[in-house]
Each structure stands twice: as C-alpha cells, then as structure tokens.
Amino acid sequence: MNEILNLKNAFKTYGKTQVLKDINFKLNKSEVISLLGDNGAGKSTLIKCLSGLEKFDKAELIINEKKVNLKNYDIKNARDLGFETVYQESSVGLEQEIFRNIFLGREITNTFGFINIKKEQEVSMHLLQNFLGLRGVGINPNSKVSSLSGGERQGLAIARAIYFDSKVIILDEPTTALAIKEVGKVLNFIKTLQEHEKSCILITHNISHAYEVSNRFIILERGEIKADIKKDDISLIELQSKLLTIQNEYQ
Amino acid sequence: MKKIIFLVAILASTIFASDKIKIYFDAGGSVGGNYANIVANGAKMAAKDLGVDLRIYYSDWSSSKMINNFKKAIASNADAVAIMGHPGDNAFSLLVKKAIDDGILVTTLDTPLPKLQSKYTANGFGYVGTNNYTSGIALAKEAVLRNKLKKGDIAMVWGLLSQPTRGLRAKGMIEELERDGIKVNYIEISNEINKDPVLGASVFTAYITKNPKTKLILIDHGGLTAQMENFSKIANISADDYYIAGYSLSPATIHAVENNYVDLIGDGQPFLQGYLSVVQLALSKRYGFSGLNIDTGAGFIDNKNINIIAPLAKKGIR
Amino acid sequence: MKEKYIYQISILVILFVILTLFITTVPEVFLQSRIYISYLSIIPFSMILALSLTPLIIAKEIDLSFPSIMAVSGYIFAQSYLSFDNTFIAFFLCLGFGFFAGLFNGLIVVKIGVPSIIATIGSQFLFRGLAMILSGGTALSIMEIKESFISDLFTGRWFGFFPAQSFWVILFAVLIWFILFKHKFGNSVLFIGDNKKAANMMGINTDKTRIILFIQMGIMSSFCAVLLTLEMANWWPTNGEGYLLLVFASIFIGGTSVFGGSGTIFGTFIGAIIIGIIESGIIAMGLDGFYTRFIYGVIILIAVCVHAKILNKGKV
Numbered sequence: 001m002n003e004i005l006n007l008k009n010a011f012k013t014y015g016k017t018q019v020l021k022d023i024n025f026k027l028n029k030s031e032v033i034s035l036l037g038d039n040g041a042g043k044s045t046l047i048k049c050l051s052g053l054e055k056f057d058k059a060e061l062i063i064n065e066k067k068v069n070l071k072n073y074d075i076k077n078a079r080d081l082g083f084e085t086v087y088q089e090s091s092v093g094l095e096q097e098i099f100r101n102i103f104l105g106r107e108i109t110n111t112f113g114f115i116n117i118k119k120e121q122e123v124s125m126h127l128l129q130n131f132l133g134l135r136g137v138g139i140n141p142n143s144k145v146s147s148l149s150g151g152e153r154q155g156l157a158i159a160r161a162i163y164f165d166s167k168v169i170i171l172d173e174p175t176t177a178l179a180i181k182e183v184g185k186v187l188n189f190i191k192t193l194q195e196h197e198k199s200c201i202l203i204t205h206n207i208s209h210a211y212e213v214s215n216r217f218i219i220l221e222r223g224e225i226k227a228d229i230k231k232d233d234i235s236l237i238e239l240q241s242k243l244l245t246i247q248n249e250y251q
Numbered sequence: 252m253k254k255i256i257f258l259v260a261i262l263a264s265t266i267f268a269s270d271k272i273k274i275y276f277d278a279g280g281s282v283g284g285n286y287a288n289i290v291a292n293g294a295k296m297a298a299k300d301l302g303v304d305l306r307i308y309y310s311d312w313s314s315s316k317m318i319n320n321f322k323k324a325i326a327s328n329a330d331a332v333a334i335m336g337h338p339g340d341n342a343f344s345l346l347v348k349k350a351i352d353d354g355i356l357v358t359t360l361d362t363p364l365p366k367l368q369s370k371y372t373a374n375g376f377g378y379v380g381t382n383n384y385t386s387g388i389a390l391a392k393e394a395v396l397r398n399k400l401k402k403g404d405i406a407m408v409w410g411l412l413s414q415p416t417r418g419l420r421a422k423g424m425i426e427e428l429e430r431d432g433i434k435v436n437y438i439e440i441s442n443e444i445n446k447d448p449v450l451g452a453s454v455f456t457a458y459i460t461k462n463p464k465t466k467l468i469l470i471d472h473g474g475l476t477a478q479m480e481n482f483s484k485i486a487n488i489s490a491d492d493y494y495i496a497g498y499s500l501s502p503a504t505i506h507a508v509e510n511n512y513v514d515l516i517g518d519g520q521p522f523l524q525g526y527l528s529v530v531q532l533a534l535s536k537r538y539g540f541s542g543l544n545i546d547t548g549a550g551f552i553d554n555k556n557i558n559i560i561a562p563l564a565k566k567g568i569r
Numbered sequence: 570m571k572e573k574y575i576y577q578i579s580i581l582v583i584l585f586v587i588l589t590l591f592i593t594t595v596p597e598v599f600l601q602s603r604i605y606i607s608y609l610s611i612i613p614f615s616m617i618l619a620l621s622l623t624p625l626i627i628a629k630e631i632d633l634s635f636p637s638i639m640a641v642s643g644y645i646f647a648q649s650y651l652s653f654d655n656t657f658i659a660f661f662l663c664l665g666f667g668f669f670a671g672l673f674n675g676l677i678v679v680k681i682g683v684p685s686i687i688a689t690i691g692s693q694f695l696f697r698g699l700a701m702i703l704s705g706g707t708a709l710s711i712m713e714i715k716e717s718f719i720s721d722l723f724t725g726r727w728f729g730f731f732p733a734q735s736f737w738v739i740l741f742a743v744l745i746w747f748i749l750f751k752h753k754f755g756n757s758v759l760f761i762g763d764n765k766k767a768a769n770m771m772g773i774n775t776d777k778t779r780i781i782l783f784i785q786m787g788i789m790s791s792f793c794a795v796l797l798t799l800e801m802a803n804w805w806p807t808n809g810e811g812y813l814l815l816v817f818a819s820i821f822i823g824g825t826s827v828f829g830g831s832g833t834i835f836g837t838f839i840g841a842i843i844i845g846i847i848e849s850g851i852i853a854m855g856l857d858g859f860y861t862r863f864i865y866g867v868i869i870l871i872a873v874c875v876h877a878k879i880l881n882k883g884k885v
Contacts, residue, residue: 076772091770093763095830104760105771107753114752282701284806285708413859438852441861447811449611449801450848456607457849460598474805477708481801485607502710503803567707 002028003065004167004199010059012045012223019045020056021223027168032190032200034210037220038247043203046220047170050201051085052078064167082167086157086174092145099124099141102160123163131159131192151182155189162196169193170201175209187213207243211236221246271304272331272536274529275324279335279361281311285473285501286521290361292567293525294333301533312417314338318346325350331532336362336378337416343367347376356536360528361521362416372542375535379527381519381548383416387423387471390517393551394467394496395431397515402432405464409438410471411445421471428469436462440472448474449481456486459493466494473499476516480507500552500564508557518550522568576824579875580839583822583868587843591850598853606730612845613738614797615812616838619819620742621789623837624749625685625782626820629762629829630678632783634689635790635816637696638670639809642791644700647709647804656719664791670696671787675780700806708805715802724799734796741789746834758782763830818865819844822872843868 005027012020019042027033035043048054052075061068063081078085085091092101099120108116108123124141128134132155145153154174161169171190175183190213193200204210210217211231217239219227226246234242276294280287291307298305308324310316317335324332325346332350334343336359347357347367351374359368361380368376400406406428410421421437428435438458444451459465470476476497483490496515497504507513524547534540552560563569592599618635625632646663650656670692677688714720725733749755757778760768768775790809798804821827822843823836847868848861 075770079772085770087766087770091767093760093767093830095763095826096759100756100759104756104768105773107756109753112752113754114747115756117751288705288707437857439857439859441848443811443815444848445811446807447809448805449614449797450811450815452611453604453607453845453849454852456604457598457853460601460603461595461853461855474807477803477805478801481803485610487603487606501708501805503708503712503801506710506712567705 004029004063006062007050008060008062010046010049010061011057012042012049012054013057014045019223020049023059023223023225025218025225025228027199027201029199030194030197031216032194032202032214033216033218034202034204034214035218035220036204036207036210036243041220042223043220044172045223047085047172047201047203050078051075051083051170053085079166082165083170084161084164084166084168085170085172086154086161087172091157092153094146095144097142098128098139098145098148098156101145101156102127102163106164127159127163131162131189132156149182149185150178151185151189154178154186158189158193162193162198166198168199168201170203172203173205174202175204175206183209207240208236211239219243219246221250271302272533273304273306273329274298274532275306275308275320275327275329275332276525276529277317277320277333277335277360278307278309278525279312279317279337280309282309284312286499289521289567289569290525293522293527294529295525296522297526297529297533301530303529303533305529310335312337314342314415318342321346321350325353325355329355331356331358331375331536333357333528333532334359336360336364336380339416340364340366347371351376356532358528358532358535358542360524368542368544375532375540375542377528377531377535377542377544379524379531379543379545379547381546383419384423385546386517386519386548387420388427389423389548390496390498390515390551391424391427391469393517394469394494394515395428395433398467398494400431400433400466403434404466405434405436405462406467406469407436407438407458407462407465408469408471409440409451409475410469411440412437413439424469424471428467433467436465440475444475445472448472448478451475451478452482452485455482459486459488468493468495470495470497472497473501473504476513477501477503477507480510480512483512500560500569502564505557505561505564508552508554509561511554514553516552517548518552518569520547520550520569523547576876576879577833577835577839579879580822580824580836580843580872583872584839584843587846587850587868591846591853595850595853595855599850602730604849604853606732607849608842608845609735610732610800612841613732613734614793614800615815615819615845616738616841617741617789617793617796618812618816619823619837619841620738620745620834621786621793622816623820623823623825623832623834624745624755624758625786626825626827627749627762627829627832628758628779628782629765630685630779630782632674632685632689632786633813634670634674634693634696635786636809636811636813637693637700638667638787638790639794639797639812640700640806641670641696641703642666643794643798643804643808644704644709646791646795646798647711648703650711650714651709656714656717660719660795663795664788667787667789667791667794668784669787670790671784672780674787675783678783679776679779700808704804704806708803710803711798712802714799720799723796732800734800737796742834742838749832749834754778754781759830761829762832815841815844818869822869824872824876826876840872 008024010020010023037043049056052073102124103120108119121141174186215231217229278287278291308320310320314337317338321334350357356375358377363378408424412418412421425435479495490511495513498517527545531543560569598604642663645666646659649662650659674689674692677683678685723733727733757773761775765775819840820837823840825832851860
C-alpha cells in the first residue's frame with residue numbers, strides 16, 4: 001500500500017511528433033521525485049496528461065492500486081483522485097482575498113450555494129499561521145494575494161493542496177523567476193510535504209534545487225525515460241554530469 | 252401553355268420596368284425613425300400612384316451619409332434623385348451640377364438649398380418641405396397668440412441649437428419670442444435625451460421647480476413632445492399648469508393632446524414632402540416642368556382637430 | 570479589503586459634495602421632494618443596467634448590445650400586450666427574448682471565441698435591426714397598460730408617491746451583491762476576471778459561468794425595457810440608445826476595474842446616482858445644458874484617478 005501511482009506504457013503524439021514514448025514510472029507515498037530534462041523532453045506534456053489537462057494516446061494508469069479509466073480522466077477527475085497541480089503564477093487570483101483563493105472551486109457553502117465566509121476565514125487563518133508561518137505581519141485571510149511575495153504565493157497554492165488532502169502535488173517550475181530568499185521558502189514548503197505524508201512531482205530546470213528536496217530523479221529526453229535514480233545512489237555533481245551526458249548524446 | 256404565359260409575363264414586366272422612371276429617394280432619418288417612416292410612406296404612395304420605380308435609402312440624419320447616398324444614386328443610373336438638403340448648397344453644388352449635366356433630375360426636400368434652386372429651377376430642381384427657421388417662428392407665434400402672452404412673461408425652449416440646420420428651428424422660436432418681449436430660458440437637449448427622451452424627466456422637473464412662473468414651454472423634439480404627459484405626471488404638475496407646444500405626431504403625443512398635457516403641435520406634414528417630391532420629379536422628367544417650391548409646414552394640431560388626425564397617424568400618414 | 574472601503578467612502582464623498590453644491594446653490598429645487606421623486610422614477614433604469622453589467626465587467630467581458638436588446642424586448646412587450654391583451658404573456662415573452670439574446674451573445678463569445686467587445690458590437694446591430702424590422706419603425710402607445718396590475722407592481726406609485734421601480738432596483742442591487750460576494754457563483758466570476766487560467770485549473774466551469782453572465786445581462790435588459798415601457802406607457806424605436814454611455818460611466822465612476830477581477834456593486838449604485846442627478850442639477854443651477862458633458866468628464870476623471878491612485882498604493 002506504499003505505492004500511490006503507477007504509470008505503464010504511456011504514449012502521446014502531437015501530430016507526427018512522438019512526445020512521450022513508452023513511459024513507465026512509479027511514485028510512492030511521501031516521496032518527492034524530480035522530473036529533469038531539457039526543454040522539449042516531454043516533462044510538461046507528461047504533467048499535463050497526469051493532471052487531466054490533456055489525454056494520453058495510450059497508457060495504463062493505476063492510482064491507489066485502482067486502474068483509472070483514462071477516457072473520463074479530466075482535471076476534476078484528477079483532483080478527486082488526489083492530484084493537484086500548482087503552476088507558476090497561474091494558480092492564484094492576485095486581486096482576490098487569500099481565503100477566496102484557498103477555497104476556490106471548493107467553497108464551504110450552505111444548500112443554496114452561499115459561502116460560509118466566517119468559516120473559510122478561520123481555516124485560512126489557521127493555514128497562514130501554521131503552514132506559511134505568517135504571523136503578525138499584517139497578512140490576514142482578507143488580504144489580497146497580490147500582497148504576498150512570489151514564494152508565499154506558491155506556498156499558498158501548496159497549502160491549499162494539503163488542506164484539501166491531495167495525495168500527489170505536482171509543482172511546475174516552482175522556483176523559476178523567484179528571488180533567492182523566496183526560493184528558500186518554496187523549498188521549505190516542499191520539504192514539509194513529506195511531513196504531511198504527501199507525494200510530490202517536481203518539474204524544474206534547476207538541478208541543485210531538485211537535489212535539495214527530492215528522493216528520486218527521473219531524467220527525460222526526447223519523450224523517453226533515460227534514467228531513474230535514487231538520491232542515495234548519486235551525488236549532485238554526478239547527477240549534473242549524468243544529465244549532461246544524456247543531453248549530449250542527442251545533439 | 253403555362254410556360255408561355257410565364258415567359259410573356261416576365262418579358263412584359265421587364266419592358267414595363269425599363270419604361271418606368273427610376274427615382275432614388277433619401278428618407279433622411281434612420282430606418283424606423285418615425286419621421287423618416289412617414290416621409291417614405293408618402294414617397295411610396297406617389298410611386299404606386301404614378302408607376303415609378305422607387306428606391307428609398309436612409310441617411311440617419313447624417314450629412315456625409317446624405318452625400319454618399321447621393322453619389323451612389325448618381326452612379327446607379329437613376330433618372331431622378333430626391334435629396335435631403337441638410338449638407339447645404341456648397342457641399343452639393345458640384346455633385347448636383349454633374350448630375351444635371353448627365354441628365355439626372357434632382358430635387359430637395361425637408362431642408363431647402365436656395366442657391367441650387369435658383370440656378371436649376373428650370374431643370375426641375377424644386378423644394379418640398381418646411382423651413383426649419385420659419386416653422387420655428389410660426390409655432391412660437393401661434394403659441395404666443397393662443398396663450399395671450401405679454402411682455403415679460405417667461406418661456407422655456409428645449410431644443411437642439413448646436414446642430415447646424417436642425418438648430419434653426421429653435422433659433423426661430425427664440426428670436427420670435429424675444430421679439431415679443433418674452434424672456435426665454437433655453438435648454439439644449441443632450442445627446443442621451445435626444446435618443447432616450449425618458450431621461451429628460453428629471454431635467455424637466457428641475458427646470459419647472461426652479462422656474463415655476465414659466466408660462467410657455469416650446470419643445471423642438473418629437474420624442475420629448477411625446478413624453479410631456481409622463482413628465483408632467485412625474486413632476487406632479489397638472490395638465491393646465493403650463494402651455495406646452497411641440498412637434499411631430501406619435502401615439503403618445505396624440506394621447507397627450509387629447510388629455511391637454513400638450514396644447515399645440517406644429518406639423519411639417521412629412522407625408523406630403525415624400526409624396527410631392529416624387530410627383531414633381533416624375534412630372535418634370537416626363538413633361539419637363541420646372542421645379543416647384545412647396546411649403547408643407549403650415550399645419551397645426553390641437554385638441555379640436557386631433558380626432559380626425561389620430562387615426563391617420565396610426566397608419567403612418569400624419 | 571481596506572482600500573476597497575476607502576474607495577467606497579470616497580465615491581460617497583463625491584456624491585455628497587455634488588448634492589451639497591446643488592442644495593446650497595439652488596435650495597428652491599433641491600430642498601423640495603419633487604426632484605427626488607423624479608430621480609426615483611428615472612435613475613432605476615440606467616442603474617439596473619449598470620448593476621447587471623458590473624459582474625460582466627468584473628469577469629473581463631463586456632456587452633454593448635444591451636440597448637438594442639432593450640429595444641427588441643420593449644417592442645415584444647408592447648406589441649404582445651396589444652395583441653394578446655395579457656400583461657403576463659407579454660412579460661414572459663419579453664424576458665424570454667432577453668434570455669435568448671443573452672444566450673446568443675454568450676455562445677458567440679464563449680463557444681466560437683469572438684472577443685465580447687466585437688461580438689456584441691455585431692449583435693447590437695443585429696438586434697437593433699430586428700427591432701426596426703419588427704416594428705416597421707413606428708412607435709407603439711400602450712396607455713391602457715397603466716391600469717394593469719403589472720404596472721402597479723413594477724412602476725406604480727406606492728403610498729401615492731414612491732415609484733415602485735426604485736424598490737425593485739434596490740432589491741436587485743442587494744441580490745446581486747450577495748451573489749457576487751457571498752455565493753460561489755460570484756467567486757467564480759471574480760476569479761474568471763482575475764485569472765481565467767487559474768479558475769480553469771481549479772475546476773471552475775468558466776464557459777458556463779460566462780454564458781450565464783451574458784444571459785443574466787439579456788434578461789435584465791429586458792426587465793429594464795419592461796419597466797421603461799410601463800413607466801412611459803410607450804415604446805419607440807430608439808429605445809435604449811441613450812443608456813450606453815450613462816451605464817458605462819456609472820460602472821467606472823463606481824470603481825469597477827476595466828482590467829477585471831475586482832469591482833463594487835455599491836460603487837456602481839452610487840455611480841448611477843451621481844450620473845443620474847448631474848444634468849438636472851446643472852439645469853437647475855441655470856447653467857447651459859452644454860456644461861453637462863464637461864462636468865460628466867470632470868467627475869469621471871476625478872473618480873477614475875482616485876481609483877487608480879488607491880489601486881497603485883495597494884500594490885507592493
């Protein structure tokens with residue numbers, strides 16, 4: 001019961017281009033894996049298919065040891081199964097209050113659909129203090145998200161996923177375009193995921209960020225998995241040179 | 252056998268059609284405008300009576316559209332064109348010269364083109380309509396007379412002075428009232444109220460509350476005239492408090508006249524403008540008559556003759 | 570949240586300043602109830618439209634076709650009243666048209682993907698044309714409808730003086746405020762205007778929500794046409810055309826952002842009052858009507874500048 005996701009023989013083409021070729025990988029509970037690889041290696045496509053935004057041409061997807069019917073697999077379906085994707089900058093509404101962002105699409109309502117704003121604010125306050133660690137800095141559930149820093153916005157999206165009990169959180173380039181101080185915050189949020197027994201798939205260009213927080217690395221190139229390495233088996237420098245070697249082979 | 256009859260019918264109609272005089276006609280306003288509609292109805296009836304091939308176009312009261320439509324009419328081999336005079340003599344002079352040189356008859360309606368008329372009367376250039384300026388004077392004069400206004404009385408004029416030719420009517424009203432020593436309060440009709448007269452209610456209320464001694468209210472706008480009964484009710488004034496005069500017959504105006512909220516209507520008789528323009532063009536084309544100058548603006552409607560006129564208004568004739 | 574209140578207070582201050590100016594310069598008009606009764610009769614029309622359009626603007630959409638929807642709806646209302654002599658049939662046929670007109674706009678924008686500003690410029694011509702074709706351009710008078718129950722209900726004078734339409738517009742304002750800020754539908758609207766991609770990602774049906782907004786606008790335009798036709802007992806072909814600018818001015822004076830994602834119902838409400846009283850105030854002050862536009866411009870610019878200033882302050 002340790003295995004949370006098992007993807008077998010996944011294929012995907014865009015027109016004539018084969019983007020994903022026979023992808024096989026597993027994800028365990030409380031595991032953080034990084035998807036590494038060059039632009040166009042197929043990382044984004046894999047993520048989009050896993051989060052239900054796009055469909056695999058052919059694949060077998062087993063979540064919690066149950067086979068998923070891929071025909072009906074969409075964003076909502078993925079979220080119901082516990083997959084939540086956090087996209088850089090695009091997962092929050094900047095002009096809206098923090099509590100609205102946390103409960104977007106999953107509002108606490110009465111039978112007529114009216115929101116229990118007080119309840120939402122209480123939960124949001126709790127998340128802000130305990131997960132984001134924002135105490136007494138003038139940030140409250142009624143603040144606009146635009147008053148949070150870039151790292152805190154990512155944190156908010158991650159906190160949201162944790163609160164709604166997502167099993168797998170997919171992070172798409174969470175540290176790109178952030179100041180160094182902010183990167184530290186985001187990496188800390190990722191580390192706390194394991195404490196909450198969540199799994200995480202991380203997409204990043206930054207190998208050192210990936211190395212800091214991940215348990216396992218999957219290197220994609222030209223739509224194929226070229227390596228699947230545990231962190232215990234490799235150092236950061238070895239990982240870097242391995243990545244370079246694989247990329248050079250294809251140039 | 253059927254086929255032959257059918258063929259003959261087509262042949263006859265084409266021969267007949269080619270024989271018909273082709274007249275292009277500017278109804279002035281927009282499709283659906285009350286006034287343009289009545290003008291067009293008049294023109295259509297004349298076309299039917301005389302067997303004229305009539306093409307009506309609409310210019311939304313825009314001078315540039317009137318010119319463009321005229322250009323198109325010339326380009327489509329019209330025999331004769333009835334234009335709206337709003338763009339003025341200068342704007343039309345070259346185009347009219349070209350048309351008449353090409354043997355196309357031209358006449359104007361609603362607004363006169365005095366220079367062109369004097370130059371081309373012999374070529375069949377005429378005018379049917381009211382003169383905005385004189386009809387403004389006429390309505391003001393009639394209202395002063397019927398209301399027995401004296402020097403120093405106060406009158407309100409609600410008009411469109413800022414519009415070039417259209418504004419002449421309000422100008423005529425104001426000048427006539429001032430000649431009689433009456434103090435005039437002029438209010439310009441805003442663009443919004445021009446389109447949605449309802450919006451004028453609070454302006455009217457504000458004016459009346461501020462100037463309760465006003466005796467005469469002249470309204471140079473058909474839509475607003477139609478709303479005067481409603482406005483009076485909103486402002487909580489009774490039918491006899493003010494003498495209200497305006498233009499254009501619409502169902503609501505008829506109702507307001509019947510209930511004494513509106514006391515006098517100046518009628519430009521637009522149906523006649525449409526009808527007579529087509530008649531004059533057709534006759535000039537056939538028999539070479541010179542242009543006619545006809546003033547249709549002498550009509551007044553009050554609660555004495557409204558019974559006869561109301562049913563005709565529903566038919567789009569008055 | 571705080572800056573929002575500052576803004577709402579500032580718009581209230583603008584209204585207060587204008588009213589004070591009117592009361593001190595022309596007390597004989599503005600200390601009498603008559604002028605306020607006339608405001609209560611007239612302002613609800615543009616206010617209903619502005620309130621209804623506000624959520625669309627917040628969702629970063631626009632509808633320029635509502636004046637034309639009003640024209641057709643008003644025609645349908647008046648003509649079916651004349652034909653069937655039944656106000657309820659007339660009422661529902663009219664609102665039915667509003668529903669379909671809104672659905673039509675919504676489908677073109679959402680399903681075909683035409684930007685709403687372009688789509689509704691097109692449909693505005695279409696509906697206006699329809700009104701012309703249906704009516705043949707002649708005005709309709711329905712004076713008898715003043716005696717009907719529906720006329721008392723929507724535009725009667727309650728207690729002998731209070732125009733019923735004012736009650737309905739206030740009710741509508743409260744309702745739309747609750748839906749926008751307290752209901753999950755409103756939540757979707759706010760996020761669609763702010764970040765449509767995020768809303769999509771979080772499982773909001775952005776297509777459906779936007780179509781509903783257009784339908785809502787269509788129905789409320791029709792409802793406004795009913796009120797207008799009842800109040801004036803009249804329908805005429807240019808019905809609605811004068812409201813376009815007034816409605817947009819009310820919304821933007823009120824503080825709803827043209828960039829979407831934020832807006833205020835209270836602001837639109839006060840904005841509509843400001844826009845509704847200016848012209849008559851200017852006339853009462855004895856100024857020329859020519860000043861109206863100039864002063865509209867001044868007030869709109871002041872309000873929009875205050876708004877921008879507060880917005881920028883809120884940003885880190």
